[in-house]
Amino acid sequence: MSLTCAVQAERGGFRIDVAFDSTARVVGIEGPSGAGKTTLLHALAGLVPVHRARLIVDGEALVDSDAGLAPPPHARRVGYVFQDARLFPHLSVADNIAYGQRFAPHRTDVGALVELLGIGPLLARWTRNLSGGEARRVAIARSLAAGPRLLLLDEPFSGLDQRRRDELIPWLVGLTTRxxxxxxxVSHDAADLQAMGADRIGLVAGQISPDRRP
Structure with missing residues (x-):
């Protein structure tokens, strides 16, 4: 697995200029609040304007503004799980996942995703009745149902108590291997990224920390 990323963007007067290469399956962007972590993810997902963006996964260019390749968010094959999950409250868990499948370039095996994430018992439930950890697993399933080449996770452990955090980490670790x-x-907590086995890259004030380059 290889990932090449380069982003130059500005949002509300804040500038970000990031470029890195990694051969790890999981890459972790670590930095304090305000470092530009979420802005980086928004830029890759096509949710904010950029001056320049380049995203290559295993040799396949998903975004390359220099070459005129800048597809809309739904066509980038980039899945995005937000901090607050952002599940559709008027849809059941099953229908949330089915919504993600609408954007897949080929049919995805939803049954396998449900089994992988252990959410079978949740399928008939309304999303407003889910715990924080359950909601994140459902959000991941919805994103993966779209068949992405890259999955973006924004502070996946934010707002979870220690028990829920300890439950979610093994799910994510297992997910990365399957x-x-x-x-x-992205996370402000180095311990969480380390627990996921991520290739950790430091981000400070919109720039990769010189002593944390991969």
Whole structure:
């Protein structure tokens, strides 16, 4: 697995200029609040304007603004799991996942995703009745149902108590070994990234920390 990323963007007067290469299946962007972690993910997902963006997964260019390749968010094959999951409250868990499948370039095995993430008992439930950890697993399943080449996770452990955090980490670690999808996860907590076995890259004030380059 290889990941090449380069982003130059500005949002609300804040500038970000990031470039890195990694051969790890999981890449972790570590930095304090305000370092630009979420802005980086938004830029890769096509949710904010950029001056320049380049995203290559295993030799396949998903985004390359220099070459005129800048597809809309739904066509980038980039899955995004937000901090607050952002599940559709008017849909059941099963229908949330089915919604993600609408954007897949080929039919995905939803049954395998449900089994992998252990959410079978949740399928008929309304998303408003899920715990924080359950909601994140469902959000991941919805993103993976779209068949992404890259999965973006924004602070996946934010707002979880220690018990829920300890439950979610093994799910994510198991996920990384069983899907053919690169994962880019951002967190302010180095311990969480280390627990996921991520190739950790430091981000400070919109720049990769010189002593944390991969």
């Amino acid at each position: 899907i053919d999808t690169a994962i880019l996860v």
